[in-house]
Amino acid sequence: MPTIETIADLTSHPCSTARGKETFAFTSGRGLLTVSRLDWIERLLVLAFYVWMVARLLGSYWTDGGIANLLMLPSEGLVVLFLLLRRRARRISTHPGEWLLALVGTCSPMLIHPETAHALVSPQIGATLVLMGMVIQIFAKLALGTSLGCVPAHRGLKLHGPYRFIRHPMYAGYALGHIGFLLMNATLWNLILYLGSESVMVFRLLAEERLLSGDPRYREYRTQVRYRLVPGLF
Numbered sequence: 001m002p003t004i005e006t007i008a009d010l011t012s013h014p015c016s017t018a019r020g021k022e023t024f025a026f027t028s029g030r031g032l033l034t035v036s037r038l039d040w041i042e043r044l045l046v047l048a049f050y051v052w053m054v055a056r057l058l059g060s061y062w063t064d065g066g067i068a069n070l071l072m073l074p075s076e077g078l079v080v081l082f083l084l085l086r087r088r089a090r091r092i093s094t095h096p097g098e099w100l101l102a103l104v105g106t107c108s109p110m111l112i113h114p115e116t117a118h119a120l121v122s123p124q125i126g127a128t129l130v131l132m133g134m135v136i137q138i139f140a141k142l143a144l145g146t147s148l149g150c151v152p153a154h155r156g157l158k159l160h161g162p163y164r165f166i167r168h169p170m171y172a173g174y175a176l177g178h179i180g181f182l183l184m185n186a187t188l189w190n191l192i193l194y195l196g197s198e199s200v201m202v203f204r205l206l207a208e209e210r211l212l213s214g215d216p217r218y219r220e221y222r223t224q225v226r227y228r229l230v231p232g233l234f
Contacts, residue, residue: 043083046106050080053110066116068127068184075134075177076110082141098207105200108193109178114185121183129180136162136173144170159221165231167222168205172229175201205229 053076057069119126143161162169178194205228212218228234 042102045103046083047080049107049110050076053112057114060114064114064116066114066123066184068123068130069114069116069181071127071130071134072112072177072181075130075137075174078134078137078141079106082144101200101204101207105197105204108197108200109174111193112181112185112190113187115187115190116185118186119184120186123184126180126184129183130177131180133173133175133177133180136176137170138173140170140173164225167209167225167228171201171205175229 054073057073060066061070116123139162143163166172175198178198182190182194209222209228213222
C-alpha cells in the first residue's frame with residue numbers, strides 16, 4: 001500500500017485540524033513523543049510488518065512456487081528503504097486517527113497471503129501489472145527522495161516527475177500492483193485487505209490534501225494538476 005506522500009514545505013507555525021486542535025509535534029519538544037522518536041517508531045513498525053511479509057512470501061515460494069508473487073518484495077521493500085533513508089521531519093502528526101490511517105494503509109497490504117491455486121489470470125499478466133505498478137512507484141519515490149513518510153509531516157515540496165501528471169502517483173502505482181497480486185491470489189482474505197487498504201488510501205490522500213492546502217504553492221499546483229489518481233476519472 002502507498003505511503004503518504006509528503007510534498008509540502010510549510011512555515012514553522014503549528015498546523016491545526018478543522019476543529020482547531022494542534023496535531024503536530026515540533027523538533028524543539030522535550031516530551032515523550034518528540035519528532036525524532038515518532039520518526040523511529042514509524043520506521044520500526046513498518047519494518048516489522050515488512051519482515052513478516054518477507055518470511056511468509058518466501059515460505060510460500062519454497063513450498064508451493066509462485067515466483068511472480070516475489071515481485072511484491074521489492075515493491076513493498078522500497079517503502080522501507082526510503083523510510084530508513086529519509087530526512088528528519090520538522091513537524092509530524094501526533095493525532096491518533098492520522099497515525100491509525102497511515103499505519104493501516106501502509107502495513108495492511110503486507111498481511112497478504114499467497115494462494116496461487118486461486119489465480120484468475122496467468123502469472124505473466126499478474127506480474128506485468130505488478131511490474132507496471134512498481135515502475136510508477138519507483139518514479140514517484142525517486143521524485144520524493146528523502147521526503148517520503150507514512151504519517152503526515154513536512155519534508156519539502158516535490159512537484160516534478162510523475163507529480164506533473166497526477167497528484168498521487170505513488171498511490172496509483174500501489175493500487176495497480178495490488179490489482180496484479182490479487183488477480184494471481186484471488187482469496188477473500190486478500191480481497192478484504194486490499195479493499196480496506198485502498199479505502200484508507202482515499203481517506204489519506206484527501207486528508208493530506210487538506211493539510212497541504214495551507215500552502216499557497218500547493219493550492220496553485222492543485223489547479224494545474226486536476227486529477228489525484230486516474231487521469232480523467234479521479
